[in-house]
Amino acid sequence: MLRKQARMRREYMQKRAADAKEASTADRKRKLRTAVDEGRTVPTELRGEADALLAEMELNGAPGPSSSTPDLDSEYASAGVADPRILLTTSHDPSSRLVQFLKEMKLVFPNTSRMNRGGHTVKQIVETCRADGFTDLVVLQEHRGVPDGLVVSHMPHGPTAYFGLANVTMRHDIEGATNMSEAYPHLVIDNLTSKVGARRRHLFPVPKPDSKRVVSLVNRADLLSFRHHVYAKEKADVGPRFDLRLYQIKLGTIDQEEVENEWVLRPYMNTASKRRAL
DSSP states (O other): OHHHHHHHHHHHHHHHHHHHHHHHHHHHHHHHHHHHHTTOOOOGGGTTTHHHHHHHHHHHOSOOHHHHSOOTTGGGTTBTTBOOOEEEEESSSOOHHHHHHHHHHHHHSSSEEEOOOTTOOHHHHHHHHHHHTOSEEEEEEEETTEEEEEEEEETTTOOEEEEEEEEEEOGGGSTTOOOOOOSOOEEEEESOOSHHHHHGGGGSOOOOTTOOEEEEEEEETTEEEEEEEEESSSEEEOSOEEEEEEEEEESSOTTOOSOOEEEEOOTTOSOHHHHOOO
């Protein structure tokens, strides 16, 4: 079993590397084609390989829309076709408040199974996810009884996103909170334009057109605000609500320590575009 998982992981990483190389080559070809068509100077970074790229484009034809953007997120290929299945658990020895938050989050994500952490290790939980066909593992964390972290690990090979949690308000703390619908929610997405941001949408299945339930994800300077409403005669906040800040993405599952980082938050980067992930 371990050899099979290692082989599958190796094949997955090889395919991902090949897709990344193909995407990089296609991007360089597009830049070169644009410069040639518009009569501009070839970009400095492409001058050393311009002749080889032009020869390849003449041989194979200019890259079309389908080949110019290979799917770097092939692990999400079934999103929108098959409903996600989520296993939800907590860190060890959760407080009563984290357990309450766990119960509320189970109602937020459709098709979710809740697992009491007990003495289970992360590796055991990941193996359970793979064996039982779960698409994602979500782990809630806390500090001194206050929920402060959320980890989303995509199965079976990753990636894994680590979020900090802030301003958590639970349902029973919201005055006048209405009953929570179990219908699949519509998603209201604002400023989640990157490939990384698009992944977070795939925790929710496709809703029916007449669903009255709405989940909104609003990104402002990489602070992601989560809100949850039900529309009947008027809009009602059903909670929970909280803010998320992404600080790390690993190219593996949560139990794998020696894996590459796809992205890490570095607040003191000189370029704002490099800090933004969502």
